[in-house]
Amino acid sequence: MVExxxxxxxKSKTEIVNFIKDKIDDSGVDGIVIGLSGGIDSSISAYLSCEAIGEEKVLGIILPSSTTPTEDTIHGKEIAIKLGIDFIEINIDNILNEYLKVLKTDSKEAIGNLKARIRMNILYYYSNLNNYIVMGTGNKSEILIGYFTKYGDGACDAEPIGHIYKTxxxxxxxxxxxxxxxxxKPPRAGLWDNQTDEEEIGMPYELLDRILYMLIDENMNKNEIAKILEISIKEIERIDEKIKNNAHKSKIPDSI
Structure with a gap:
């Protein structure tokens, strides 16, 4: 069995804390801005940021909308209070509605991505205002399959947990x-009503991570993976297609 x-x-904590310290030193900034969604990834990134540079140099930004579950906003505040960091809460609905007056779309995917990009605009505003950097919250599972919004939640100055699978x-x-x-609680971005990560991805993270680990880290044959996990080869191919089709999201734009 491949696990x-x-x-x-x-060891992981020490490595990440040192990574964050080095990033701050190399960037010549005064602190960190981080978006607090109330989920595990942003909570961990905030915790490790505080461990690295102290809670007084970390600013949490909570950016709910009408589709954000109430408990996620509550959890974002709770983790900020628990860590002792300053935080700001801004509901993004008014900003979003101004966009939609002009754009006039009812595509939930397009609106969801727009929400993510509005949030990142706000994070970078506070980053500029305070001479801070924006700390990312993406994990390895999401990054590999491109499960993030390009120039939205994928935009940041460092990814402290980008090498670690969700599980x-x-x-x-x-x-x-x-x-x-x-x-x-179920992982979710709250980009539209009743949205969850695992429903969008089409499988639980436990299965996704095992596929990714065997496919990427172990470089195993797809048929072998399907046999070990007792799933259809089509599921392996579907995940592999996500990896290939979304690779552009993690690359610097091409130039001549």
Whole structure:
């Protein structure tokens, strides 16, 4: 049986904290801005940022909309209070509605991506205002399959947990002061009503991560992966297609 390696929480914490410290030093900035969605990824990124440079140099921004579950906003505030960081809450609906007066679209995907880009505009506004950098919250599972908005939640100055799979993060979070209610709730971006990550991806993260680990880290044959996981080869090919089709999201734009 091929299993995703268990990460040592102390070693992982030290590596990421040092990475963040180096990024701050190299950038010559005064601190970190981070969007707090109330989910596990942003909570971990905020926690590690505080460990690296101190809570007084970390600013949390909570950016709900009408489709954001109420508990996510509550959890964003709770993690900010727990970590002792300053935070600002801005509802983005008024900004979104001004866009939609001009754009006149009813595409939920287009509107969802627009919300993500509005949020990133606000994060970078506060970044510029304070001479901070924007800390990313993407994990390895999302980054590999391109499950993020280009120039939206994918836009940042550093990805401290971008090398760690979602299922690995859930285990690490238990030792990193992240409340159980945040760890155990369904992952979601709240970009439209009743949206969840796993429904959009088409499988639970436990299965996705095992596919990605065997496909990318172990470079295993697709047929072999399908046999081990007892799933259709079409599911492996579907994930592989996501990886290939969305690779552009993580690349610097081409030039002549």
């Amino acid at each position: 995703i390696p268990k990460l040592d929480e102390n 690995q993060l859930r285990k690490l979070a238990k030792n990193w002061e992240i409340p159980d209610e945040i760890i155990n």
